[in-house]
Amino acid sequence: MINVKKLTKRFTPEKGLFDLNFEVKKGEVFGYIGPNGAGKSTTIRHLMGFMKPDDGGSTINDLDCWAKSAEVQKLIGYLPGEIVFLEGMNGLDFLNLMQKMRKQNVPQKRDELIERFQLDVKTPIRKMSKGMKQKVGIIAAFMHDPEVLILDEPTSGLDPLMQRVFIDLILEEKQRNKTILMSSHSFQEIERTCDSAGIIKDGRLVALEDIHSLRTVQRRVFEVKVKKESDVETIRQSQLQTEVMGKKTVHITVQGNDQEFVQLLSHCEVEHVDTRPQDLEDIFMHYYDRKEVVK
Template identity: 40%
Template structure:
């Protein structure tokens, strides 16, 4: 069952700005990552999910409700952190937390207190004097404290230090373990790798790929770095019919399809080399590869 669904969604601001023909479907209990450069359309997409923007064409639904028409009802079951945090006119973090709890008709703040402790937040601080990181922590507490079934998080760890980012990832894993549906944009590829089942990449307002994280991490080919004993061996190896690139006079990078791995190792055994290193595939590598030449995905 799709908890979040965008079908042929376009918001055209002119001059090629906006989002174009966006199709996404996030299943119940799925954690879905959303990556792209600044200005690619991540926040615009998320604002449609929250009912802040109405698309020119297409439909946006959360729990089978129209995100624009039923925005108030949807907000009752969605925890949201905005990309740009702007607090209302309140003095302290506590005041904001209590104000939001009242709006959500939340009387038990025990989970909020747990999150405050884990994120090392001082909610008694003056909200206008809070650092970016403290404001971010406050927004995370408010998004999660009512235990909503859906989380929509726009760059949630901006401003957090590495220790707090690791704690946040652990919290998200726990939320996912409760069966929650999570949609998260992030610049931090490791966050997406560690928490998400699938990822969509957006470029210039268009989805260029949607892939399972598992398929990215276990690619159909393997990359090796070979350090040859001398330049002659390196030059000779480059004449083999393999997908290889010279890194230096004696070092070569080679991509090997999994089905010819044994053949590659047999070829390599006829060469003098000092070192062979396998490179791990990452979401970041996939992102840069697709961004340099990826095609849009409708």
């Protein structure tokens, strides 16, 4: 459904997109992961037809995203990374305008979504919080029941409860065979919904795999606090990669060998286990070190 081929856009020799290739099949949910400034939004801008590629290009449903952008838009629901609405309107005015500009006048899905996200649509947009704007944006993206959804960091600004509502929504749309591309800078978010993912760094795709294989290469660091100092010794003796942080605290790195980790801990008296939040480079050191495009 979404096809990106040799997409290249040079802003400077180092910044931009370089020879990007990936495909999202119909009914698939694709996670697009990368740190800030890696080129996620730039790729999405090309898919939306806001930018003209220097080389290569992208198609949605075999329509070129630049040359046929207005036609492509019929298929797409779009959530921008940075949401800015027109001035001097309230939420409902805006949603109505969007529907009219799409020549659609079936409000059921819209009202259902408003209900679901518990949005007060009469609030003037300039008085809306980040989270409220995000909700309006999500509703605007889903309300015309598009075939393809392009979502740029969809959960930013939402509280955990609303994130849950959003994830359920994605899973439902997936059931209905919709094609979804969503970007994120957090693997955890992608993990829960996506079938496959691409990892982008400095404008280059460094990995393109299904979620299962990404999970096995994902590195997680656990901070384990034990009761006895002898347990620290037991842990250090193991095959796992460990680092002693304090008298009774050890950092254990787990990468696909969760079983061993649990067995090891079963020999110790554990007081506290916690995962440490990490950035993408740490989670996927494996890919970032190699620095080459996996096809």
